Amino acid sequence: DVVMTQSPLSLPVTLGQPASISCRSSQSLLDSDGSTFLSWFQQRPGQSPRRLIYKVSNRDSGVPDRFSGSGSGTDFTLNISRVEAEDVGVYYCRQGTHWPWTFGQGTRLEIK
Amino acid sequence: EVQLVESGGGLVQPGGSLRLSCAASGFSFSNYWMSWARQAPGKGLEWVANIRQDGSEEQYVDSMRGRFTISRDNPKNSLYLQMNSLRVDDTAVYYCVTTSRGHSHDYWGQGTLVTVSS
Numbered sequence: 001d002v003v004m005t006q007s008p009l010s011l012p013v014t015l016g017q018p019a020s021i022s023c024r025s026s027q028s029l030l031d032s033d034g035s036t037f038l039s040w041f042q043q044r045p046g047q048s049p050r051r052l053i054y055k056v057s058n059r060d061s062g063v064p065d066r067f068s069g070s071g072s073g074t075d076f077t078l079n080i081s082r083v084e085a086e087d088v089g090v091y092y093c094r095q096g097t098h099w100p101w102t103f104g105q106g107t108r109l110e111i112k
Numbered sequence: 113e114v115q116l117v118e119s120g121g122g123l124v125q126p127g128g129s130l131r132l133s134c135a136a137s138g139f140s141f142s143n144y145w146m147s148w149a150r151q152a153p154g155k156g157l158e159w160v161a162n163i164r165q166d167g168s169e170e171q172y173v174d175s176m177r178g179r180f181t182i183s184r185d186n187p188k189n190s191l192y193l194q195m196n197s198l199r200v201d202d203t204a205v206y207y208c209v210t211t212s213r214g215h216s217h218d219y220w221g222q223g224t225l226v227t228v229s230s
Binding site for chain 1: 149156157158159171172173174207211212213214215216218220221222223
C-alpha cells in the first residue's frame with residue numbers, strides 16, 4: 001500500500017497568519033492517464049470530512065480561495081493563506097491513484 | 113442538495129454480522145462510483161470499499177476482503193455494506209461517500225457507529 005506521511009502532525013497558528021501542511025507519498029501518484037489523484041480533506045470537530053482540494057490543486061465547489069494545493073510526484077503541500085477560526089480541525093491528504101486509497105495520519109490545526 | 117444518510121450501526125459481538133445502509137438523494141446516484149470509509153474512535157480515516165456505477169466492479173481493502181461486501185440498488189438510490197466476521201478493530205464510524213477523483217463531486221454522510229465488543 002502507498003504510505004502517506006504528513007508533517008507537522010500538530011500546527012498551532014495565529015489568526016490571520018499563513019499555514020502550510022506537507023504530505024509525502026511512498027511512491028509517485030502520477031497515474032497512467034497523466035493525472036495525479038492527491039486530495040486534501042478537512043475534518044472540523046464533530047463533523048464528517050469535507051474535501052477541499054482534488055487532483056493536487058483544484059478547489060472543490062464552495063471552498064474559500066485561501067486554500068490552495070500544490071506539488072507533484074511524491075511531494076505535496078496544502079497552504080492556507082490567512083487562517084480563520086473556522087479552519088480549526090484535522091487535515092488529511094489522501095491518494096486516489098493506487099488501490100487501496102490511503103490517507104495521511106492527519107494534521108491538527110489549532111489557533112495559538 | 114446532496115444527502116447521504118447511513119443507518120444500521122450498533123453494538124455487535126465479535127464474530128457477528130451487521131448490514132449498513134445508505135440512502136442517497138440530490139444527485140444522479142447511478143452515475144457515480146460509491147464508497148464506504150471508516151474512522152476508528154479518535155483515529156484517522158481509512159477507505160473501506162468502492163463499487164462501480166452499475167455494480168459490476170468492487171474494490172476492497174485487504175483486511176476487509178472476504179468479510180465485507182459492498183452492494184448497491186440503483187432504482188432505490190441505496191448503498192449497502194454487509195459486514196461479517198466482525199472484529200474488535202472494526203469498531204468505527206462508517207461513512208457513506210460519493211466521490212469523483214477528477215471532478216468537483218465529493219460528499220460524505222454523517223456516519224453510523226459500529227461497535228464490536230463482547
